[in-house]
Amino acid sequence: MTNTTYDLGHLSVLISGAGVAGPALALNLLRYGARVTVVEKAPELRGGGFAVDFRGHVHREVLTGMGIWDEIHARQTHMGRQIVVAADGSPKVDLPSEMMSGDVEILRGDLAHIMYERTRDRVEYVFDDSIATLTDTPHGVDITFDRGPARRFDLVIGADGLHSRTRSLVFGDESRHLRFLDHYVAGFDAPNGLGLHRTGRLYSEPGRAIALGNYGGDPDRVVALLVFRSERLSYDRQDVAAQKRILAERFAGTGWEGPHVLKALEAADDLYFDAIAQIHVDRLTEGRVALLGDAGYGATMGGMGTGVAIVGAYVLAGELALAGGDHRTAFAAYESRIRGFAKGCQKTAGNAGPFFAPPTERRIRGRDRMYRLLASRPMAAFFKRITEKSATNIRLPEYPA
Numbered sequence: 001m002t003n004t005t006y007d008l009g010h011l012s013v014l015i016s017g018a019g020v021a022g023p024a025l026a027l028n029l030l031r032y033g034a035r036v037t038v039v040e041k042a043p044e045l046r047g048g049g050f051a052v053d054f055r056g057h058v059h060r061e062v063l064t065g066m067g068i069w070d071e072i073h074a075r076q077t078h079m080g081r082q083i084v085v086a087a088d089g090s091p092k093v094d095l096p097s098e099m100m101s102g103d104v105e106i107l108r109g110d111l112a113h114i115m116y117e118r119t120r121d122r123v124e125y126v127f128d129d130s131i132a133t134l135t136d137t138p139h140g141v142d143i144t145f146d147r148g149p150a151r152r153f154d155l156v157i158g159a160d161g162l163h164s165r166t167r168s169l170v171f172g173d174e175s176r177h178l179r180f181l182d183h184y185v186a187g188f189d190a191p192n193g194l195g196l197h198r199t200g201r202l203y204s205e206p207g208r209a210i211a212l213g214n215y216g217g218d219p220d221r222v223v224a225l226l227v228f229r230s231e232r233l234s235y236d237r238q239d240v241a242a243q244k245r246i247l248a249e250r251f252a253g254t255g256w257e258g259p260h261v262l263k264a265l266e267a268a269d270d271l272y273f274d275a276i277a278q279i280h281v282d283r284l285t286e287g288r289v290a291l292l293g294d295a296g297y298g299a300t301m302g303g304m305g306t307g308v309a310i311v312g313a314y315v316l317a318g319e320l321a322l323a324g325g326d327h328r329t330a331f332a333a334y335e336s337r338i339r340g341f342a343k344g345c346q347k348t349a350g351n352a353g354p355f356f357a358p359p360t361e362r363r364i365r366g367r368d369r370m371y372r373l374l375a376s377r378p379m380a381a382f383f384k385r386i387t388e389k390s391a392t393n394i395r396l397p398e399y400p401a
């Protein structure tokens with residue numbers, strides 16, 4: 001076969017969502033010359049979020065293939081150990097960095113930026129808009145947008161996160177696919193009152209937890225992560241003030257840095273707030289539409305959602321290239337390669353909420369005992385092997401370079 005076989009110049013692809021999965025797919029598709037449009041409902045690329053990590057040879061191979069392995073290293077957090085603390089700040093358990101931060105760790109916002117910067121000149125990014133309706137026809141997908149004019153694309157990829165509109169439009173209502181895991185998570189930027197440098201602290205009370213981490217960068221700021229156990233809440237996802245009120249209520253009276261964190265929350269302009277939840281769909285593709293990343297197999301914290309999304313983007317683009325743009329062949333291969341891999345990562349993530357915020361004092365003590373053991377040298381290596389196992393449980397074919 002000659003290289004021209006892999007040329008996707010004839011293919012127009014609309015990606016919904018410029019989180020992590022969307023720009024990752026755009027970057028991979030550009031390698032084969034596809035014409036890519038990304039529509040993102042936020043007015044600009046969304047920064048923020050906690051650190052995300054990569055582990056094992058599959059992530060390395062994919063990020064190297066995408067040409068961003070070195071840049072990720074250049075901007076890695078170099079996070080040291082993280083410490084579970086008591087209410088007075090005294091240390092209870094040391095969590096070594098190889099356990100918490102994988103082989104290389106980077107802030108989610110920095111990762112999104114790297115991929116956006118590498119694609120923005122050759123990809124059409126449309127911010128502040130969203131798919132409104134989608135009609136799959138034998139010759140393409142007819143799209144109307146909330147704001148922009150109607151257009152037709154050869155393929156549409158839903159990379160619009162846990163609450164994907166693409167998924168709702170094509171695969172059915174969210175209630176059929178979203179599995180709520182009894183917790184919520186919030187993340188935002190806060191002052192570094194503890195003077196942390198490349199280290200983090202985790203404080204848990206029954207059913208709620210605060211983690212603070214400084215990842216290098218600005219010495220005066222930390223990322224604050226709040227986790228709480230809860231029944232399913234009904235709130236407007238666009239209403240940030242309402243989300244802040246929920247958090248203020250749930251964290252009222254929290255010890256340790258609680259009062260300072262709540263004050264920082266009032267001022268936060270980058271709040272991320274969502275259910276700890278997973279997405280389970282019967283199939284990832286339908287006609288000319290496919291789901292990618294959290295939209296198709298969201299795993300939540302601890303499930304390497306970012307790593308799976310990046311591998312998914314690499315595989316989807318690679319299969320399209322191998323199939324010369326024939327979406328039927330490519331989608332079937334994508335589905336069969338990614339499904340089992342993503343399921344394995346989802347399994348490792350089921351316990352994220354109770355890890356941060358065990359429901360009782362007894363369970364908190366039990367977690368601390370277990371992690372004290374896991375953090376010991378031989379067990380830390382074992383723990384690393386276990387997490388790497390799901391991150392490497394996929395065989396990647398050789399995609400055209």
Ligand SMILES: Cc1cc2nc3c(=O)[nH]c(=O)nc-3n(C[C@H](O)[C@H](O)[C@H](O)COP(=O)(O)OP(=O)(O)OC[C@H]3O[C@@H](n4cnc5c(N)ncnc54)[C@H](O)[C@@H]3O)c2cc1C
Nearest residue numbers: 017019020021041049050130160161165187272293294305
């Ligand atoms: C701002 C932000 C902060 C995050 N912080 C954390 C964190 O602290 N911890 C954690 O575990 N996970 C966090 N996540 C989720 C994490 O990024 C994903 O689990 C993972 O990286 C997979 O990425 P994704 O691109 O599939 O989904 P996401 O990163 O969620 O990206 C989805 C993108 O689609 C956009 N979008 C949504 N609906 C539409 C629509 N109708 N039309 C067009 N665009 C749409 C969203 O604005 C977003 O940019 C965060 C996500 C965001 C957006």
